Every structure is written in C-alpha cells, then in structure tokens.
Amino acid sequence: MSEPKENSKILIVDDIQTNIFVAQCMLDGCGAEMLTASSGEEALSIVKETELALVLLDVHMPGMDGYEVAQIMLANEQTKNIPIIFVTACNVDSEHIFKGYESGAVDYLLKPIDQRILRSKVNIFLRLDKQQRQLKTKHKELQKAYYDINKAQSELARSKKLASIGQLAAGVAHEINNPLGFVTSNTNSLQSYFNDFKMLFQLYRALEQAIVEQKPEAAVHSILKDISKSKQQLDFDFLLDDIKDIFSETKSGLERVKKIITNLKVFSDAEVEENSSIGIEQCIESSLWLVKSQIQKEFKIEKSFCKDVELICNASHIKLALMNIILNAVQAIQENGVIRISTEIRDDDIIICVQDNGVGMEQEVLRDIFNPFFTTKAIGEGSGLGLSVSFDIIKQHNGDINATSRPGEGSEFVVTLPLARTTDKVAATSS
Numbered sequence: 001m002s003e004p005k006e007n008s009k010i011l012i013v014d015d016i017q018t019n020i021f022v023a024q025c026m027l028d029g030c031g032a033e034m035l036t037a038s039s040g041e042e043a044l045s046i047v048k049e050t051e052l053a054l055v056l057l058d059v060h061m062p063g064m065d066g067y068e069v070a071q072i073m074l075a076n077e078q079t080k081n082i083p084i085i086f087v088t089a090c091n092v093d094s095e096h097i098f099k100g101y102e103s104g105a106v107d108y109l110l111k112p113i114d115q116r117i118l119r120s121k122v123n124i125f126l127r128l129d130k131q132q133r134q135l136k137t138k139h140k141e142l143q144k145a146y147y148d149i150n151k152a153q154s155e156l157a158r159s160k161k162l163a164s165i166g167q168l169a170a171g172v173a174h175e176i177n178n179p180l181g182f183v184t185s186n187t188n189s190l191q192s193y194f195n196d197f198k199m200l201f202q203l204y205r206a207l208e209q210a211i212v213e214q215k216p217e218a219a220v221h222s223i224l225k226d227i228s229k230s231k232q233q234l235d236f237d238f239l240l241d242d243i244k245d246i247f248s249e250t251k252s253g254l255e256r257v258k259k260i261i262t263n264l265k266v267f268s269d270a271e272v273e274e275n276s277s278i279g280i281e282q283c284i285e286s287s288l289w290l291v292k293s294q295i296q297k298e299f300k301i302e303k304s305f306c307k308d309v310e311l312i313c314n315a316s317h318i319k320l321a322l323m324n325i326i327l328n329a330v331q332a333i334q335e336n337g338v339i340r341i342s343t344e345i346r347d348d349d350i351i352i353c354v355q356d357n358g359v360g361m362e363q364e365v366l367r368d369i370f371n372p373f374f375t376t377k378a379i380g381e382g383s384g385l386g387l388s389v390s391f392d393i394i395k396q397h398n399g400d401i402n403a404t405s406r407p408g409e410g411s412e413f414v415v416t417l418p419l420a421r422t423t424d425k426v427a428a429t430s431s
C-alpha cells in the first residue's frame with residue numbers, strides 16, 4: 001500500500017507544561033507530529049479540527065477534567081473514534097478504570113510514565129492510524145475506479161447500441177439490394193417491351209395515315225405485312241402475361257423496400273420521441289424482422305400475442321432489447337429450430353416470453369449472461385454486450401428480465417414491462 005502523505009498526529013493534553021515537555025521528549029523520533037493543549041477546552045477545540053491518531057489525556061486538570069473531555073469526544077460523531085490514553089498520577093482502582101473506559105478511553109498510563117511503555121503503546125496506535133489512512137486512500141481510489149468503470153460501461157453500452165445499428169444497416173442494405181435488383185431488371189424489360197410497342201404503334205399510325213391519304217393498295221399492304229411480322233416476332237400473348245408479372249413483382253419489391261424503410265424510421269424517430277406509444281405486437285414483429293434481416297437461417301416461428309396492447313416506451317430501445325434476445329435464440333437453435341414468442345397480461349404488466357429449443361445453457365453460464373462482455377461465442381462472433389444492453393434498457397423502463405435454461409433442450413427469456421395502457425379487448429391469437 002502507498003504511504004500516507006502526512007505524518008500521524010498525537011495530541012498531548014496536560015495542565016502542567018513540564019509533563020507535556022517530558023512526554024514530548026519521550027516520544028521524540030516516533031514519527032508523529034505532536035500537538036499540545038493545556039486544558040480540556042483547548043483540547044476539544046483541537047480535536048474538532050484535526051485528524052488525530054491518538055490523544056494522551058491527563059485525567060486531573062482544573063476546570064474540565066479528562067473524563068469530561070473524553071465524554072464530550074465520545075458523544076460527537078466526528079471525534080468518537082479517536083483513541084484516548086488516560087494519563088493519571090493517582091492509584092487507579094477498578095472503579096476509576098471502569099469510569100475511564102466508559103468515557104471512551106482505550107488504555108491507561110500511570111505517572112511517572114515509563115518511556116518504553118509509552119512508546120510501545122503509542123506505536124501501536126500510530127500503526128493503526130497509518131493503516132486506517134492507507135485504507136481510506138484505497139477506498140477513495142476504489143470509488144474512483146468504480147465510477148470510471150461504470151462510466152466506461154455505459155459508454156460501451158452506447159457503442160454497442162451504435163454497433164447494433166451498424167450491423168443492422170448492413171443487414172438492411174442486403175435486404176434492400178435484393179428487391180432493388182429485380183425491380184431494376186424488370187424496369188429494363190419494361191423499357192425493351194415499351195420500345196417494341198412503340199414500334200408497333202408507329203406502324204399502326206403509318207397504316208392509319210396511308211388509309212386516310214388513300215395511298216396505293218401496295219403501300220397499305222406493305223405496312224400490314226410489317227405489322228404482322230412484328231406481331232409474330234414479339235409474341236404478344238407472352239408479352240402481356242410477362243408485363244402483368246413484372247408489375248406485380250415490382251409492386252411487391254417496392255412494398256418490401258417500404259417496409260424496410262418503415263422499420264428503420266422507428267430507429268431514427270426514437271431519438272426524437274423518447275416516450276412514444278407503440279403496440280407491443282408491432283414492437284416484437286419489428287425486432288423479429290430486424291433479426292431475420294441480419295441472420296440467414298431456417299427456423300420455425302410460433303407466435304401468440306395479446307391483441308391491442310400498447311406500451312409507453314422508448315420504442316427503438318425496446319425493439320433493440322427484444323432483438324438482442326431473439327437474435328441469441330436464433331443463434332442458439334440448430335436443426336428443426338423453433339422459436340416461440342408470446343405475450344401475456346399479468347396485473348399491470350405485459351409479459352413477453354421468448355423460448356427456443358436451441359443448445360441451452362449450463363447454470364454457470366446462465367449466472368453471468370447479463371454481465372457486460374460475458375460471451376461463450378468465438379472471438380469476432382459475439383461481444384457479450386447484447387444481453388447487458390437489453391438488461392439496461394428493460395431496467396430503465398422499470399421492467400425485469402429473467403432467463404431459465406436446460407442444456408441441450410433450450411432457453412426461455414421472460415421480459416416484464418409495466419403497461420402504459422391496454423384496451424378493453426385483450427384476446428390471444430395464434431399464428
């Protein structure tokens with residue numbers, strides 16, 4: 001442990017200056033700073049202002065005696081723990097000794113003082129004082145370290161949220177690229193079909209003009225021949241069917257993009273609207289969708305949701321919390337993976353339950369899952385922050401999260417959130 005910066009302090013209290021001088025000489029070189037007081041009143045004003053390792057207190061003094069000084073010190077929160085050694089000239093009977101201990105003395109010394117006894121007793125208290133001050137310094141250092149760790153932890157949690165959003169952006173880019181690909185290819189086909197139709201339309205126009213202008217029959221025939229040739233080449237029936245398909249495919253692609261954008265919007269809106277009202281079903285669907293956009297895996301999903309339940313919450317954070325839980329479940333499942341998500345109302349709470357039939361967890365793992373950086377995944381596969389972020393978010397919403405698991409059988413996460421508002425009709429549906 002590091003050495004305290006200042007020397008320990010001893011207060012010597014005696015109404016006779018010679019006694020003080022003798023005690024000072026005896027303690028010379030003990031490593032402590034010596035303060036003196038010649039009355040009880042003076043001693044009290046010093047003890048209130050100074051951090052002392054020990055008070056050597058004469059019992060018999062005119063005015064306030066040693067017992068009185070000790071009792072006042074004992075009654076004061078600030079001074080009650082300062083050790084006192086009574087110094088007395090009289091023969092100490094057991095009644096006096098008891099009175100002294102009752103008023104807060106830790107020891108007695110008889111006059112004339114034996115230097116070896118005085119120094120060895122004082123040394124014990126100086127050692128204690130040194131240790132106590134070292135502990136105080138350590139305590140302060142630990143408090144600061146604790147504060148720094150907490151600060152670093154919340155900064156990490158924040159960066160994990162940002163990282164999740166980054167991860168999400170990558171997933172979203174992939175999701176958008178797919179429909180964008182076929183919408184672009186469909187647009188190219190439509191462009192080429194349009195050119196074919198345009199050419200045919202121009203032929204019909206030329207035919208109309210030839211008839212109106214009463215051009216020779218041969219000219220009209222030649223245009224009619226071009227028209228029938230083009231029609232043969234274009235395969236109209238196929239074109240019309242294909243255009244119909246192209247439109248419906250393009251429409252569904254654009255709808256997918258629209259859905260992606262709606263989901264993403266919730267994230268950007270959330271920073272603005274801390275406490276919005278959101279349907280819990282929509283919240284879960286969104287989280288599920290976010291998971292699916294990040295992980296390509298086949299699994300069965302079973303849902304059982306209460307209808308029309310609304311929460312007042314930071315919607316993006318709740319979605320992120322649920323997304324982390326569902327993502328873990330999807331990562332845990334293997335072949336024939338099933339994930340069950342259900343909601344239930346209990347008193348004034350909504351209970352959201354996410355169950356999987358994945359690898360499950362041993363008790364030692366389960367104990368630590370909400371701790372930041374705890375992960376059983378390989379380096380680069382998991383940062384161990386997902387559940388700690390979920391935990392923080394749910395606690396911030398005055399909710400609770402619990403997990404149970406059986407190795408080889410699966411896990412269940414139960415999130416409890418206080419309900420903001422429920423409508424009258426709460427009906428369970430399954431899909």
Ligand SMILES: Nc1ncnc2c1ncn2[C@@H]1O[C@H](COP(=O)(O)OP(=O)(O)OP(=O)(O)O)[C@@H](O)[C@H]1O
Nearest residue numbers: 328329332369375376377382383384385386387411
């Ligand atoms: N449904 C689950 N089934 C089995 N193990 C789980 C499940 N959920 C969590 N765990 C365990 O809890 C650990 C901590 O989960 P957490 O989500 O905090 O971190 P991670 O998934 O390892 O990494 P990150 O989420 O930061 O990418 C996981 O590594 C895993 O061992």
Ligand SMILES: [Mg+2]
Nearest residue numbers: 324328386387
């Ligand atoms: Mg995780």
